[in-house]
Amino acid sequence: MISLSDFNHEHIPQGVAVSVKDLGLTYTTSIDKKPTLKARIKTVGRGKKHTRVVRALNEINVDVHYGTVLGIIGSNGAGKSSLMRVISGIVPPTQGRVEVFGSVSTLLALGVGFNPSMTGRDNVYLGGLAAGMSRDEIDRNFDAIADFSELGEAIDAPMRTYSSGMYARLAFSVAAVVEPDILIIDEALSTGDAKFKEKSLNRIKELRTSDRALILVSHALATIEDICNEVIWLNKGKLMMRGKPSEVIAAYREFVDARKSASSDEDV
Amino acid sequence: MDKPLVVYEPFRAGLPPMRDYLRSLWSRRTFIAEFSRSELREQNYGSVFGQLWLILNPLLLSAVYFLLIYVIGGSSDSTRFGHLTASLFLFYLIANSLTGGVKAITSGQRLILNTSFPRIMLPISATVIALFKFIPTVLVFIVIHAIIGLPYSWQMLWAIPIFVIALLMALGMAILISCINVYFRDISSMLPYLTRSLLYLSPVLYEAANISERIKKAEIANPIFYLLDSWSRVVVHAEAPSRMGIIHAAIWALAIFFIGSYFFLSRERDFAVRL
Ligand SMILES: Nc1ncnc2c1ncn2[C@@H]1O[C@H](COP(=O)(O)OP(=O)(O)OP(=O)(O)O)[C@@H](O)[C@H]1O
Ligand SMILES: [Mg+2]
Numbered sequence: 001m002i003s004l005s006d007f008n009h010e011h012i013p014q015g016v017a018v019s020v021k022d023l024g025l026t027y028t029t030s031i032d033k034k035p036t037l038k039a040r041i042k043t044v045g046r047g048k049k050h051t052r053v054v055r056a057l058n059e060i061n062v063d064v065h066y067g068t069v070l071g072i073i074g075s076n077g078a079g080k081s082s083l084m085r086v087i088s089g090i091v092p093p094t095q096g097r098v099e100v101f102g103s104v105s106t107l108l109a110l111g112v113g114f115n116p117s118m119t120g121r122d123n124v125y126l127g128g129l130a131a132g133m134s135r136d137e138i139d140r141n142f143d144a145i146a147d148f149s150e151l152g153e154a155i156d157a158p159m160r161t162y163s164s165g166m167y168a169r170l171a172f173s174v175a176a177v178v179e180p181d182i183l184i185i186d187e188a189l190s191t192g193d194a195k196f197k198e199k200s201l202n203r204i205k206e207l208r209t210s211d212r213a214l215i216l217v218s219h220a221l222a223t224i225e226d227i228c229n230e231v232i233w234l235n236k237g238k239l240m241m242r243g244k245p246s247e248v249i250a251a252y253r254e255f256v257d258a259r260k261s262a263s264s265d266e267d268v
Numbered sequence: 269m270d271k272p273l274v275v276y277e278p279f280r281a282g283l284p285p286m287r288d289y290l291r292s293l294w295s296r297r298t299f300i301a302e303f304s305r306s307e308l309r310e311q312n313y314g315s316v317f318g319q320l321w322l323i324l325n326p327l328l329l330s331a332v333y334f335l336l337i338y339v340i341g342g343s344s345d346s347t348r349f350g351h352l353t354a355s356l357f358l359f360y361l362i363a364n365s366l367t368g369g370v371k372a373i374t375s376g377q378r379l380i381l382n383t384s385f386p387r388i389m390l391p392i393s394a395t396v397i398a399l400f401k402f403i404p405t406v407l408v409f410i411v412i413h414a415i416i417g418l419p420y421s422w423q424m425l426w427a428i429p430i431f432v433i434a435l436l437m438a439l440g441m442a443i444l445i446s447c448i449n450v451y452f453r454d455i456s457s458m459l460p461y462l463t464r465s466l467l468y469l470s471p472v473l474y475e476a477a478n479i480s481e482r483i484k485k486a487e488i489a490n491p492i493f494y495l496l497d498s499w500s501r502v503v504v505h506a507e508a509p510s511r512m513g514i515i516h517a518a519i520w521a522l523a524i525f526f527i528g529s530y531f532f533l534s535r536e537r538d539f540a541v542r543l
């Protein structure tokens with residue numbers, strides 16, 4: 001269990017921030033809608049399995065160095081979010097090992113806003129406290145977060161009244177203002193409008209320093225190509241390719257086009 | 269090269285490193301306070317009139333049950349009313365903790381899938397909320413106690429250890445049931461019937477002194493029977509509790525707390541992939 005405030009750590013630039021070795025992850029979900037006692041009793045003695053096993057990640061090996069911006073691309077269900085969950089310690093791996101050398105802040109898809117009936121403000125506070133920040137730390141950063149999100153008075157409205165763009169704005173603002181060693185942003189860029197997108201891109205560029213590692217998950221290939229200096233491509237839980245952004249993205253585009261000739265890959 | 273700060277390895281059933289876990293839990297104590305506060309606020313206890321409900325609720329509750337025993341029992345005196353309110357209020361500390369706890373993990377899905385923190389914070393918060401609801405009822409009871417003229421004595425100080433046992437029991441039950449509900453979701457729909465049965469099996473609507481010895485023996489299986497009995501003896505009758513009653517309650521509370529926590533802590537890393 002780690003938190004932003006737990007460590008104050010000096011890094012060697014170019015040092016390893018995250019090291020992922022032979023990583024495998026399996027989700028166990030029930031075939032029925034919910035794992036109920038009734039369902040268990042029904043299947044007892046019939047040897048029928050009541051769970052479905054989803055292999056989300058398979059033998060992934062990645063090192064992320066300080067000073068890099070790593071882009072992660074892949075189609076829906078490729079395992080991108082799952083990989084981020086393992087790196088941030090939310091889900092234990094089924095196989096392999098992940099070593100993290102620093103404090104991680106995650107902005108996984110819809111990370112902030114776990115309770116839609118609470119206000120944006122409450123959600124920022126609770127999300128921050130849960131992640132291990134102190135009240136003072138959040139107090140200090142709150143205005144900056146609210147400003148950056150440009151939500152205005154909506155910050156005190158329940159989050160169920162937010163549009164998905166407003167949601168994403170708030171989520172991104174939290175991650176962008178709190179300055180962790182390792183920042184993971186999962187698809188928070190995709191729903192903002194053009195102006196906010198530009199603002200967040202600029203912010204990411206500002207955060208790109210030699211003592212920080214950024215991991216960016218996105219379907220916006222042009223953005224990835226623009227700001228990342230390394231890209232990995234996941235497909236069905238496997239690492240397909242890793243390398244220079246232009247090369248990996250070109251290969252991915254080709255792969256997608258080969259499967260579906262439609263223009264499925266418009267930048268969002 | 270630096271040594272890794274954190275290593276994530278495959279999940280094995282077993283306890284996490286306890287010192288780190290407790291430290292990380294302690295560093296998040298403000299979350300528990302803040303979370304409970306905003307949950308209460310959300311349940312309409314935020315406004316001034318809303319906070320009035322914290323007092324009105326238990327009053328109305330005891331009025332309704334008093335009506336019930338008055339109609340069924342035919343008779344009633346002030347001691348009986350005192351017993352009813354005192355027992356009902358303590359019972360609701362445990363029942364509220366159970367109802368809050370059962371969904372603590374499953375409804376925290378979004379937080380659990382996106383943040384890493386000691387999951388036990390969620391059922392603990394459920395118990396804290398139940399405690400916040402319990403405190404005003406103590407004040408209500410103190411007033412009732414004075415109005416109906418129940419006796420006072422030094423023995424009433426026993427209320428403190430009994431309350432601590434009750435709180436531990438409530439916490440243990442919240443932790444245990446939140447964990448069970450991850451694996452068997454129908455517990456949450458069975459819970460209203462469970463708490464209802466627990467209410468009828470416990471000395472709330474009747475006094476423990478009025479039931480047969482045989483049933484009393486069987487009530488050893490009821491974790492809260494002797495707890496509530498001791499509570500009523502102390503705060504209503506101003507007598508010392510029976511030693512056996514206190515020991516029974518303490519053993520049950522410790523057992524539920526430790527078994528619940530063990531299950532919870534050894535499984536919690538597995539929760540995220542099962543939600
Ligand atoms: N909580 C979960 N329980 C069970 N299976 C899950 C869970 N989360 C993800 N999966 C499965 O794991 C696989 C990878 O999902 P993941 O969310 O990592 O994909 P992704 O690459 O982030 O996709 P997207 O681009 O749509 O965000 C999918 O097959 C998905 O069905
Ligand atoms: Mg995803």
